[in-house]
Amino acid sequence: MALVAMLVLLAACDRPESAKDTDGAAPAGSPASRAETAATTGSAGTPPVEPRGPAPLQVLILGTSLTAGLGLDPDSAWPALLQRKADSAGLPVRIRGAGLSGETSAGALRRVEWLLREPADVVMIETGANDGLRGLDVDSTRANLRAILQRVRAARPAARLLLAQMEAPPNLGDTYTTRFREMFPAVARAEGALLVPFLLDGVAGIPDLNQGDGIHPNEAGSRRVADNVWRTLAPELERLTRDR
Secondary structure (H helix, E strand, O other): OHHHHHHHHHHHHHOOOOOOOOOOOOOOOOHHHHHHHHHHHOHHHOOOOOOOOOOOEEEEEEEOHHHHOOOOOHHHOHHHHHHHHHHHOOOOEEEEEEEOOOOOHHHHHHHHHHHOOOOOOEEEEOOOHHHHHOOOOHHHHHHHHHHHHHHHHHHOOOOEEEEEOOOOOHHHOHHHHHHHHHHHHHHHHHHOOEEEOOOOOOOOOOHHHEOOOOOOEOHHHHHHHHHHHHHHHHHHHHHHHHHO
């Protein structure tokens, strides 16, 4: 019996390896072979699905704490709500909110070229609110806004430009608030940008739509802001999508 067992063992050592073919691949039909096929072609051996359709439109929103959604969950900030609106409308769009709390128009001017390193089909500028809160010189803010739009145009000549209307607090006096208000449409006309009506329309000054500071929208206010922007942005996205 010992001799028989030794002969069986020697025969097994001399036999070719059955778990692999001569090139190291698993034999066809084996569990290992099926696993390799699924890994390279997709589940159940089906070919991988290649993405179809145009690349999504790239929307950049350069803004302040309002764009950043200060005090809110990022998913509740209005740029994220715009993304959901675009998705629901079936528009191939990627919206990138680039808000920085406390930033003035001068800071936005310093930051814009860095942000434009990524592609952008639409660029919306939301800045100036902090200039107004601080009572900064209107002429300086105007020059910054124009310079921002000019730099966007130079870096992305085909991009659609949008400029959000902002307002100064009334305690700065009628002369200042009027000049501040009139600055935005004047800059938009001069630089060929589309003016987005007052960002906080129907939100500013309404306690139920703002956080405790009375300045930044809460979740309900953020939804209202998204609606305000969408009325201007949606037709542009639809037109650009058709043109593609």
